[in-house]
Amino acid sequence: MTTQGYFDYNATTPVCSEAVNAFINAVTQYANPSSKYGLSKTSNEIINDARAQVATLIGADTGEVFFTSGGTESNNWAIKGAFFQQLKISSTRNHLIVSEMEHSSVLEVCAFLEREFDCTVTRLKPDSEGIVSVAAVANALRPETLLVSVMMVNNEVGSLQPIRDIAALLDDRASQQKNLHDQKIHFHVDAVQAVGKIPVDVRDLGVDTMSFSGHKFYAPKGIGGLYIRQGIKITPLLHGGGQERGLRGGTEAIASVAAMGAAAQVTVNTLNDQVVYLAKYRELLRSELLSVVPGVYFHGPANKALQAPNTLSVCIPGIRAEALAALLDNMHGIQVSLGAACSNNKSVALSHVLLSMGLDEDAVKATLRVSIGQYTTESDIHRFVQAVVTGVTTLFRISKPASQSYVTTA
Amino acid sequence: MTTQGYFDYNATTPVCSEAVNAFINAVTQYANPSSKYGLSKTSNEIINDARAQVATLIGADTGEVFFTSGGTESNNWAIKGAFFQQLKISSTRNHLIVSEMEHSSVLEVCAFLEREFDCTVTRLKPDSEGIVSVAAVANALRPETLLVSVMMVNNEVGSLQPIRDIAALLDDRASQQKNLHDQKIHFHVDAVQAVGKIPVDVRDLGVDTMSFSGHKFYAPKGIGGLYIRQGIKITPLLHGGGQERGLRGGTEAIASVAAMGAAAQVTVNTLNDQVVYLAKYRELLRSELLSVVPGVYFHGPANKALQAPNTLSVCIPGIRAEALAALLDNMHGIQVSLGAACSNNKSVALSHVLLSMGLDEDAVKATLRVSIGQYTTESDIHRFVQAVVTGVTTLFRISKPASQSYVTTA
Amino acid sequence: MFNDIIVKNFSNPEFAAEIDNATNTIELGNPVCGDRIKVQLHIEDGVIKKANYAAWGCATSLATGNVFCSHIHGAACSDIQSMDKANIENMLGELDPSQHHCLEMLHKLFEKLQHTIAVQ
């Protein structure tokens, strides 16, 4: 399948040939890794090798990497796992802090715990550039705070969050001022949009748990992992046989694990280069759009070093991004994501991320998310910009008069 | 990889070529099914097709099939999901009934709920043939009973459980005698060892939720599903984006889903034949072993119609199955499972299934699980029996004198 | 996903234009999603000689404006008056749930047009 029109790498990535080949090779090794016979040795080796490859990608020890079915499971596991782990000891440590711009797999888990258990959730607003401040976290801390969860890179605007500083804050807090139960606050990080896109080193960051997902870095969908720092205890989410050192039941998804390992390996080898040329392409995209699309501007950090190199959040005032995306898709075979979409007959789903940054409804509806990746070429970018110009021209031709006149509602 | 020595199909199955090909075809369709552009159409079609194939295999509507990462997730989801769903309404409906011979992914979930929540678990003993009686379930029912979970086919002895009758009992109970909260008792069935091995029809059975796992019927590991009967509500286990109609978050594992669909399709086409010839091979195995291994006998239902056609639980008194399995593996490249294994320096893990049937420690240690499947041939069976004879002879040569003399412990 | 009718009509909106000598104007807004359609008409001798539109909204609503104009352009007012809901129902082809509000808009446009013709 061609990727020349694909500008939605943050939604998912094409699978690299190394990952496909690793899958095909591993899938013939059918023995259950938990079995005790010789045939299982290869299955175990495949898993161990992949674990080492993934551990290298994130700077962890192999013993700290646990395979899951993806980022959603990892986020559910980390947050529920920390919560239920604590529930045994004390039901009064029941305060969670998250950012408002987290992925739904974090926000929905918090809403579940809030709804079903005696638990309070503080949701921190990011600033207008999409960054949660360390001060905001510090202000939200309470004696009964159990967990802080902040994503590393936002999926919609690409803003990098101050993970290292938040970790340091929580460490400081733990050493200086004893909290209610003398237990460190658990720091979970959703790094699904970071791992494979920017260098990530768990030791350097100082996080307790960290989620990642294979399909964001060229592995198949449905495989991911959770980093659990040595010594940190969380309750399993999938109870069962003793797989993943007793912490995650279920027969290991060997072939998918192997595929993710291979993709991790490729990433380790190419990431430094990718970061440089993707940022270059992103800036090319930005400057070309600026020169040809009237009024266009961008959401996200003013300081470009604080944005994922592959992501651009594009706002074209006066148009509906949904209509532009439809033109790009149907006329040019180009894929992008949206800040808003009609979700049913009665409502429009507006991006909670963009709203949390203080954007108004019109701006949200005028926003496209453009995200590039390792198969993007310079000519794809030119072609993309050309298509945007054509689309915007069409839209302005349709909407110009109406948008200027006063319109009564039906 | 050769399968001629593989006699452990209950642990996992080799992946069929149809499933591998389906994976390879689907993995190039990289678009995220949740995206709104044309490229996602194929991804969605792949998932819909696979859902239809799986639904056909179990007699469900497509709307009742939810994809998961395997049997363990499905069991965790169904039981925790029914429990947490109820928790909202009433914390006094907190009694669970399971059999003692359930898979660890059922038992561990119950133990978790028992440990962490105000919840009581009744564990029913099967009879000596490995069958849980409907009467036992009936006797265990209480006004506060929330859920009954009984597996359809036991993984170690292959005994079929009276699922239809238990469902009827619970239906009766619901219609006759109102329970504490006027809510039907949730009936979950772990059918991981049934789906793909015997005909399964959810409508006919009358269950509320039912787990299955692809790698038990020639799909890759790490993909499975949960049947949720239309109208039954359970809380999600993986909260997140709206995938799987809002009930199971996480970007869909398209390629693995396609592979499981293909494997389901093959099974639908071949199951009737398989059931007949596997039962024939199993009986061949039984009669050959009886004729050449002194003292050998079998655990499980006397009525062979109540046993999975592919499973034989073999007991050879006077030997350690673990030692025989080691000989089979290392001398003959044959794989079987065990009723017991040294798990560490200080303990032996004895099969909880065999113990629940009333077997003593010696019998458990003398038990091998032999399970066959679609790649097993008649000559594999002859070769297997020959290898067992050789192994038993070696073991008797080593152990005969010692086993007869009185031995003091160290 | 968009059906062929919708794609054709939003990607090539022939009727997106302004009329200098409009005799009538129909305007419609959807308060929920903010879609707006403005149709200008030139009606003469019981015939809709010209219909053009402008719109601001999602792709389906842009298409809706064009579909509406293409059906009424050149039509006799009497034919418009005799149309009922069933005639309109399939003009947009098969729609996703998220696109259904546009069918409602189309119905409203015809209603307004019939009203406009009636009071003339």
Added chain:
Amino acid sequence: MFNDIIVKNFSNPEFAAEIDNATNTIELGNPVCGDRIKVQLHIEDGVIKKANYAAWGCATSLATGNVFCSHIHGAACSDIQSMDKANIENMLGELDPSQHHCLEMLHKLFEKLQHTIAVQ
């Protein structure tokens, strides 16, 4: 999984046999897993002329009996007496945690043998 030493010794246990004219017998049982090893010896002129064993237990324990016999068969009693733990430690090769109890059994067997020789 079994290492090569273990595989070789349980699949081809050359010393699994009974001695008619045994001068000594060593017996050992593991109360946890029920492994049992019985070694018969023929000791003469300060030399272990013959060592044979019988065993009932897991594969590693069967191998352990054979490894033990193969090391002491034909050995001088004085050499046995001068052995220490370090000599024995690697005789079974690398073991999984679940196999470690067999190394303990091997140490015990040597202890018992040394004791047997000492009291002779």
